[in-house]
Amino acid sequence: RVNLDPAEMVSATGGRNGNRTRTRGRGRALARFCRQHHALLLKNLAFQRRNWKTNAAIAAFPVLLCALLVAIQAVVDRELDRPPFRCGCEGGHCGIQHSTPIQAMSCEVPAPPRWPALVQVPVVPAFVHGRPARCSNASCAAPVSVLLTGLNRGLSQSLGRGLFPDLSPSDYFLMPKTMNSSSSLDHLSRVVPGSRTLPAHELFVEPGLVPNETLYVIQSKCSWQKRNVSGNSDGGMPLQLDMECVQGLPLWCASSSVINRRLFNGYKRANKRRRSNEFLAGYDFLDTSKGLFHVYILYNSSFSRDNGHHSMTVLRVARLVNMASTAYLKQVLPGVNAEMRLEFLKEMPKAAIKMKLDLTTLLDALFFTWTVQLLLPVILTYLVYEKQQNLRLMMKMHGLKDGPYWLISYSYFLSLSGAYVTFFAVFGSLIGLDIFRLNSYVIQFLFFFIYINLQIVLAFLLASFFSSVKTASVISYIYVFGSGLLGEALLKLFIEDTTFPRPWLVIMELVPGFSLYRGVYELSEYAAAGSYMGKPGMQWGDLNDPINGMKDVLILTSIEWILLLLVAYFLDHRPAWHPIFLFGILSTKHSSPSYRANPRSRRVFADMAKDDVFLEHKVVKRLLKEMDTRNMIICHNLKKVYRGNNRNPDKLAVRGLSLALHKGQCFGMLGPNGAGKSSFINMMIGLVAPTCGTAYIHGMDLRKDMNEIYANIGVCPQHDLLWETLTGREHLQFYGRMKNLSGAALVKAVEESLKSVNLFHCGFGDKSVSKYSGGMKRRLSVAIALIGNPKVVYMDEPSTGLDTISRNDLWNVIKRAKKECTIILTSNECPSYFSAL
Structure with missing residues (x-):
């Protein structure tokens, strides 16, 4: 690894001694909660509209399962009505005397025969x-x-x-x-x-x-x-x-x-x-x-x-x-x-009974438990996908608060789950499933409503521990099928055993899958009893029955829903930079606490023998002493060390960087791969925590004011963070709204952004990103970083994958944009490209 040294920084246009201006105020006003909520809602609606086939398939899945059950039941009933199972007939006479032992079950026996008593x-x-x-x-x-x-x-x-x-x-x-x-x-x-x-x-x-x-x-x-x-x-x-x-x-x-x-x-x-x-x-x-x-x-x-x-x-x-x-x-x-x-043994008389195998009774609670829980992997993979692709981080860097994100995401998952369960219950009632038809619909609605909320919260909670979609998907499916099988093989035995301690049963039902199984089990038992006796199934009065566990399930899942919601929100907001945070070890990206406790790690290794480095360090110290940090970018002794694993040595990525930039400057960082350019950008945008040191962006401290900093910066990351199903225009509209743009100003900003990166002609702006080439995606990322006139723009190798003409156009865009903001970009290309800036 080549360590980035302040002497390797190249500043173009404006110089180190350019005029430094002071402005009042800390920066651009943040988009209000309602504005962020509106922006995210419109983006999600566009995203879900383009994924309507997937959403329709998810909502229709229980309907398809019920239809499959009906088809299989019809085939089974038809086979059971055939001669091997139907009351036997011979020579035009039908009855038990012409039947096999299997066929006799479906025969009418008004006067049962007398059979001699045998021994085995x-x-x-x-x-x-x-x-x-x-x-x-x-x-x-x-x-x-x-x-x-x-x-x-x-x-x-x-x-x-x-x-x-x-x-x-x-x-x-x-x-x-x-x-x-x-x-x-x-x-x-x-x-x-x-x-x-x-x-x-x-x-x-x-x-x-x-x-x-x-x-x-x-x-x-x-x-x-x-x-x-x-x-x-x-x-x-x-x-x-x-x-x-x-x-x-x-x-x-x-x-x-x-x-x-x-x-x-x-x-x-x-x-x-x-x-x-x-x-x-x-x-x-x-x-x-x-x-x-x-x-x-x-x-x-x-x-x-x-x-x-x-x-x-x-x-x-x-x-x-x-x-x-x-x-x-x-x-x-x-x-x-x-x-x-x-002399003989004799059975009771019986009426003719058509042999029938009820698949819903055979599958019982296990089938319904699996069906409802299949939404958990869908929700979890969606959340982990945004985390894995850094899409949520990208939105946060453009000012999105956690409140709107949780509200919109939760509302969408609740709507999807509600439609899923509603279709299941309605269609199940139409085809005659007793578990839906006989039990009180109010109890069913309350039970399933509470549980789908608990399931959504559980998905948010589990998403905090996964960074890979494949891993999350596998683990969630194992949980779904495992909890269902354990409920059928283990929990059911304890439910039916009246001597089993009830408190232990409640403790087992703390697992959401077990609580779902218990509730469905109670509904199926009451439906079976009601069908047999010709009475309705579970009603409100039955909740007070001591052997009925539905009341316990409703209370337990309600409490668990609230508690897990608080825990999930807390884990989602855990301070990753805090070294003693209880759950810090579970984070996939956390700082290195050992360097905070090691005084030697705070030493600055910048080469002060170089004149420009010494002068820049002196300017930074003077500005900090005068508290002149507004309308400027000041980095003070920024350092990043990656701790070595498996006894490998620690890697020093950025060592003691001190830097002062003002409005109108375009600061380029040159160096080969591994020089520490991306590490510096990641620290400045809050993606990783600095080992020591800090930075001030227009008076806002990197360590304390990241939420306010996000409202004033634009970011073009090293890798394109885009939704494949959204168009370029929809991307720009979303991020424009996050920058407090609306109405005609938003339309104008989007049009100008598309034109500036050559995505306006031929209708490229209205095509989904999945149809874009690598260079087009890169240009769209640059347009996203510049929309809304941010005060500071970070671009990590923005020219990657661009041809010569597109690269020249990109430098022209940056040259025009730097008049109203400060731009920090990285590149491993020839410095001659910066001459035009």
Whole structure:
């Protein structure tokens, strides 16, 4: 790096000893708040008008999502109305007797059929708990086990042997091969029938008795193997069954805990093979005696739940109870033909129900949470884009206050978010989404209004921590989808758990995504309940319900909205130059505090041996002593040091620069890249803080009065800071209004600025900047710097990218402009170009 030395400065026209004039007043009056508000509003309206396709797409996005939901729902409904799911029909007759277990759900059942009570027969290997299967035939079913325990071991084991009543071979072969409903129920009620088919949640059709299924008869000894039986069920459903004998083995356990452990281990082993539990059931006869029947029946339904069945599906427990009751009667009443018959199970009647899959219920709160939160990345990337491209800084250097910027930006985002949510709610209501249609619209409006405000404030807050649009976009999308998934997988469990501490739930809802999920969850729950019961959803009176979290969400999000607004505004205005500021380390551009504390860094290294440097330093000291800083630019010992990272040495960019300029001078700074020219300009326009020293612009201190300085300067930065969708004329109109121009004066200033930089002819001034060449953008940046007759103009390499003719025209523009202001420019070109100035 070549350090910029005061001796390298070249001043043209006016000289160092030119007449210094004094004027009263500190400078141009600042544009009022309303004027700045008006200028920014018109600029944003022009910007949004040229981006109307993007804005329309954002506002219509929820409508498109709802339309997609409707289309998918129509396809699903049409498929569910097809024969695989519709109540079965055969030979012109329709009904449950012609239906599969899936089709039976949609059938009308005025008189439900009577189904025999079955047990769930496990599938076990040929060796059961160390005992070989007592069936040499490979096609014979392996035995099943029943676990027993009780205080009276003898009685318990005796009852265990009586669980499986035997039929003699003669009784078996006397069974008719063709069975009707009455005969099948009578014969099957005297044995223990079972099936390896998992039961349905409702018994409109018994899956274990559909045609071509195997019906197992569990006995203590199997003297027969298989038999084919056909017939009709009570509901008229045809039966075509293979009956097969399975041996039942009672096994003694020391205690009920041993039974629990064996059932659990048997479930784990069976689950690996994708089978049902290895054990039929467990019986704990407790204190059962001749005069007291007391039994616990243990079974495992986990495998049913893992295979998509409802967690409350009863794995055919009714027959297990009947087995113990019958065995006890025969034990306590020997020689008496006493039995407890269980002939059938029967469901309640039901009407025909068209099978329907409600996608909105299936997606539930997660879908709506994601949809509303998708605006956050849009707002955040817009704010970070202006920050990354230094567009906001450019506006601030031309006098824009933070108040109008926040007001206009916030109003735009609120309008966009309001349109987004309104379209979502209105269209959702039109297509019949219960979450919008049934709940109170006032509650919905209040909830979504508060949340979109909170979301906008959150975007402003997050924008303070990002300087890259890509990074902000990625992080925001991770937050959106992550908070939604965590809400569905974690927060929902805590909401439904009534024992979970409510204060902890409120703390979790401090995350805006979780509070949105909780509110949408409550709306969806009330809508589902209202749809099921034919009543309206959430109303104002429901907010006082202790289990309703909507009231907490409304209060929490309102408070959080106000608090985060203050924090976001504070972070946006954090003094980047203050070394002990709490959040200073989070700023992407901050000064080097170590140089403030190091006295050695305050030393001036200017080469006083050079006469011009010595004289200029002397003039500056005299002017400061006389307090003659008005109508002049005075730099006093300006120094900038960039702290080295990763043990690299510090870089001295500007060392002890002292300079005094007055109106009418054009001061050129020459030097190669890295000489410190841009560092000096950046300090003068407030982009970076000087390590030490200061400057006075028309009596205003660089350290204290930057807001007033901005109203009196024009800046042409090294890189063009322009909105690609705006035209050159719209740029000049905006910055002209920021300089307090209006009406005919503004129109005249814009026309003259376009003509001065050759953008008026051929209509270039009314074309969007995205169609400009690099040289045209550079000329527009120069015109922006000069509009409004600023008192001081800074130009950082204004001739970059210009051809010879355009460069000469540029110098002519600067020559005319310097009569009314002071111009400081930098260049790495030949000094001969300054001769004309």
